[in-house]
Amino acid sequence: MRYLTAGESHGKYLTGILEGFPAGVHITRAYIAAQLKRRRQAPGRSSRQALETDNFEIISGLDGDVTTGAPISVLVENKSRALPASSSVPRPGHADLAGMLKYGTFNAGLIRERASARETAARVTLGSFALRLHEILGVQIYSRILSLGAIGSITAATAAAELARARRAGDTLGGTFEVIAENLPAGLGNFTQWDRRLGARLGSAMMGINGVKGFEVGGGFGLAAIGGIEASKDPEVSGGLDGGMTNGRALILHCAVKPVPGLPGGTMSSDLRNFKKTLSVSRTSDTTAVFAATVVAEHAAALELAVALLEKFGGDSLAEIKPRVDEWRKRTGKILSRL
Numbered sequence: 489m490r491y492l493t494a495g496e497s498h499g500k501y502l503t504g505i506l507e508g509f510p511a512g513v514h515i516t517r518a519y520i521a522a523q524l525k526r527r528r529q530a531p532g533r534s535s536r537q538a539l540e541t542d543n544f545e546i547i548s549g550l551d552g553d554v555t556t557g558a559p560i561s562v563l564v565e566n567k568s569r570a571l572p573a574s575s576s577v578p579r580p581g582h583a584d585l586a587g588m589l590k591y592g593t594f595n596a597g598l599i600r601e602r603a604s605a606r607e608t609a610a611r612v613t614l615g616s617f618a619l620r621l622h623e624i625l626g627v628q629i630y631s632r633i634l635s636l637g638a639i640g641s642i643t644a645a646t647a648a649a650e651l652a653r654a655r656r657a658g659d660t661l662g663g664t665f666e667v668i669a670e671n672l673p674a675g676l677g678n679f680t681q682w683d684r685r686l687g688a689r690l691g692s693a694m695m696g697i698n699g700v701k702g703f704e705v706g707g708g709f710g711l712a713a714i715g716g717i718e719a720s721k722d723p724e725v726s727g728g729l730d731g732g733m734t735n736g737r738a739l740i741l742h743c744a745v746k747p748v749p750g751l752p753g754g755t756m757s758s759d760l761r762n763f764k765k766t767l768s769v770s771r772t773s774d775t776t777a778v779f780a781a782t783v784v785a786e787h788a789a790a791l792e793l794a795v796a797l798l799e800k801f802g803g804d805s806l807a808e809i810k811p812r813v814d815e816w817r818k819r820t821g822k823i824l825s826r827l
């Protein structure tokens with residue numbers, strides 16, 4: 489299974505293709521719409537989200553509400569289509585400067601249109617199919633915010649207060665989150681080659697989310713500071729992966745998201761045409777991306793886990809795959825339950 493997206497932030501549509509997804513998976517438009525809404529209406533987002541409706545179309549790969557095995561292609565509409573004026577002022581902390589150098593352009597807009605996290609709407613649309621497949625196979629994938637800025641215990645009230653404080657201060661926030669997958673079959677991924685290790689593949693998917701700057705599995709960085717004796721007492725420190733494979737325990741991934749670089753008051757930059765110091769101002773910017781990124785991460789993880797699951801169990805249709813997964817769980821469960 490593989491997937492790709494295309495489209496720009498203010499183009500007519502974002503598009504995505506999911507190829508190799510099995511036939512026979514029941515998924516409704518309402519299910520996909522609900523996932524997109526979770527991303528769109530996550531706390532901390534800008535006024536653009538009030539405009540976007542994430543209307544989408546499934547162009548291929550579905551017969552009614554059931555996948556056919558053919559490539560699934562999706563379109564997600566952009567309501568906001570007014571292109572920002574051409575600008576030779578790169579926004580610090582964004583893809584602008586490196587992208588302008590890379591593609592030899594003085595128009596930062598050409599870079600930001602595709603580098604924008606608006607693209608993640610297409611990834612969530614494709615990821616909905618993977619999430620649904622896992623759901624049918626009894627795998628639960630969910631996420632939780634661990635921190636917002638410096639605030640560690642996040643409730644709706646503490647998050648709202650911290651976001652309001654940051655807005656008043658003209659500031660933005662980062663944060664951390666975890667993605668958990670329960671009831672994954674043991675043995676997904678592989679130790680036989682570095683790039684088949686599941687942690688490497690999930691790390692790539694998580695670090696592929698705009699603004700994610702840190703990734704760890706289970707105990708992660710904390711493991712560096714404890715001894716082997718202490719580490720050996722808690723099997724959760726592996727985060728569900730040993731030797732690049734699922735070990736039958738819950739998969740636990742942690743990510744750190746940097747504060748949104750687009751500050752309401754603008755950020756000092758330089759005009760690349762004349763090198764004059766210039767203020768770069770974002771028209772609309774989220775106060776934090778951490779809540780929305782968490783939803784994206786669930787979908788990105790679901791896609792990678794679906795790739796690994798299909799590698800292990802193969803099959804063109806759910807009717808082939810499900811009995812294989814059930815049988816495997818029965819067989820490995822007999823051993824795992826006695827340890």
Ligand SMILES: Cc1cc2nc3c(=O)[nH]c(=O)nc-3n(C[C@H](O)[C@H](O)[C@H](O)COP(=O)(O)O)c2cc1C
Pocket residue numbers: 534581582583603604605608697698699700746748749750751770772773774775777780781784
């Ligand atoms: C869902 C989502 C929404 C985001 N919204 C904004 C935003 O409104 N303004 C902004 O400056 N950055 C936003 N970001 C972060 C930037 O896209 C990201 O920092 C930038 O593309 C540079 O990429 P890098 O931080 O991975 O290097 C968002 C990220 C995500 C995942």
